[in-house]
Amino acid sequence: MKVLGIETSCDETAVTILEGEGDFTSARFRILGNALYSQAALHAPYGGVYPTLAKREHQGNLAPLTIQALEEAKMIAKAADTSAAERAADALAKIPDAAFRDAVKDFVSIQAKPDIDLIAVTKGPGLEPALWTGINFAEALGAAWNVPVAGIDHLEGHIVSALLKKESEKTFSLADASFPLLSLLISGGHTEFVLSKAPLSYEPIGGTKDDAVGEAFDKVARLLGLPYPGGPHIAAFAARSRERESGSDIEFPRPLAHDDTCDFSFSGLKTAVLYKLRAMDKISEEDKEQIAQAFEDAARDIIVIKTKRALKATGAKSFAVGGGVSANAEIREGLTKLVKDEFPETTLMFPDASLTGDNAVMIAAAGYLRHAAGRSVMAPLTAHGSQKLA
Ligand code: KG4
Ligand code: ZN
Numbered sequence: 001m002k003v004l005g006i007e008t009s010c011d012e013t014a015v016t017i018l019e020g021e022g023d024f025t026s027a028r029f030r031i032l033g034n035a036l037y038s039q040a041a042l043h044a045p046y047g048g049v050y051p052t053l054a055k056r057e058h059q060g061n062l063a064p065l066t067i068q069a070l071e072e073a074k075m076i077a078k079a080a081d082t083s084a085a086e087r088a089a090d091a092l093a094k095i096p097d098a099a100f101r102d103a104v105k106d107f108v109s110i111q112a113k114p115d116i117d118l119i120a121v122t123k124g125p126g127l128e129p130a131l132w133t134g135i136n137f138a139e140a141l142g143a144a145w146n147v148p149v150a151g152i153d154h155l156e157g158h159i160v161s162a163l164l165k166k167e168s169e170k171t172f173s174l175a176d177a178s179f180p181l182l183s184l185l186i187s188g189g190h191t192e193f194v195l196s197k198a199p200l201s202y203e204p205i206g207g208t209k210d211d212a213v214g215e216a217f218d219k220v221a222r223l224l225g226l227p228y229p230g231g232p233h234i235a236a237f238a239a240r241s242r243e244r245e246s247g248s249d250i251e252f253p254r255p256l257a258h259d260d261t262c263d264f265s266f267s268g269l270k271t272a273v274l275y276k277l278r279a280m281d282k283i284s285e286e287d288k289e290q291i292a293q294a295f296e297d298a299a300r301d302i303i304v305i306k307t308k309r310a311l312k313a314t315g316a317k318s319f320a321v322g323g324g325v326s327a328n329a330e331i332r333e334g335l336t337k338l339v340k341d342e343f344p345e346t347t348l349m350f351p352d353a354s355l356t357g358d359n360a361v362m363i364a365a366a367g368y369l370r371h372a373a374g375r376s377v378m379a380p381l382t383a384h385g386s387q388k389l390a
Pocket of ligand 2: 187357
């Protein structure tokens with residue numbers, strides 16, 4: 001079965017054509033076409049993602065990226081049937097922006113139905129104007145091509161990304177995860193634990209009370225004058241400090257470390273960095289590197305301490321980590337050591353480096369797995385900016 005995946009929840013526009021086979025215990029995937037455009041550089045001067053700008057960029061990039069993915073999948077074919085736009089009339093009428101509506105209409109009028117069986121699109125959580133762009137595009141394509149459209153939870157996508165084991169450049173198999181499966185989602189918008197007692201079902205175990213960990217990385221980067229998204233820059237600065245023998249003698253708090261919940265708090269840590277910077281007269285590059293290290297150490301420790309509690313409380317047999325911050329080497333190392341030393345029976349899974357950030361491979365794969373299990377949420381879809389994984 002071939003799935004066209006579409007992801008537009010934040011500042012990445014991504015389109016993938018993924019072929020899947022097998023069920024949850026034996027699924028295998030092949031990427032037939034994959035196109036992704038990151039708007040990060042565009043949002044960088046504002047220090048965060050600007051929702052209306054993100055929407056406009058998604059609108060401009062969705063059709064070209066879909067063409068790029070179709071081209072790679074060798075699925076470009078000129079439409080002979082002139083009624084595609086008519087079939088999509090109702091879906092097109094739901095697109096408020098005239099220029100985007102015309103672009104989608106033109107696209108479905110020139111591209112014949114490709115060899116796909118399902119369209120999977122992110123329906124939330126994320127920025128609502130951005131989510132709607134992907135949903136409207138997916139529903140217009142679905143109507144024009146007579147292909148069913150399923151809505152996928154972005155966080156389920158991140159969990160699935162951790163379960164995809166890379167076999168070769170373009171192929172993945174689904175990890176043989178045993179249940180209960182604990183997942184930790186760490187990204188720019190989320191920091192939470194969810195427990196799955198069975199495939200594709202989720203129970204919240206704990207989450208952040210204020211900032212997400214990625215948001216804290218981004219805010220601290222901004223305080224240090226580093227570009228958005230800040231995570232990789234903080235990591236690079238911290239690594240330079242660790243390379244020096246003297247390291248960092250700065251110590252930041254680890255909020256909520258000693259309460260007995262699986263909840264997080266990162267805003268106090270960010271404020272501690274702010275106060276530290278205010279108390280310094282001149283801030284050298286070396287100071288910045290030390291602060292980055294002290295911050296990253298604290299963020300890693302909080303995540304490791306809370307994971308220990310969550311693994312104990314749930315008795316999880318496997319543990320998946322997903323989201324943009326799962327790219328962080330320090331956090332990966334901390335979690336790997338914890339599981340190796342204290343939970344050796346638990347299988348730990350991280351996404352392949354190509355799948356840590358937002359992407360459409362994870363959305364297409366989640367779409368495939370839900371469809372195979374007969375548990376898809378079908379169009380008409382509604383964007384839910386802050387929907388909870390259930
Ligand atoms: O999952 P993602 O691409 O988008 C959201 O759904 O939020 O995550 C983006 C977040 C940003 O906050 C970014 O700074 C962070 O992931 N990030 C990192 C690293 N790479 C990306 N944080 C720490 N270390 C990294 N290496
Ligand atoms: Zn994400």
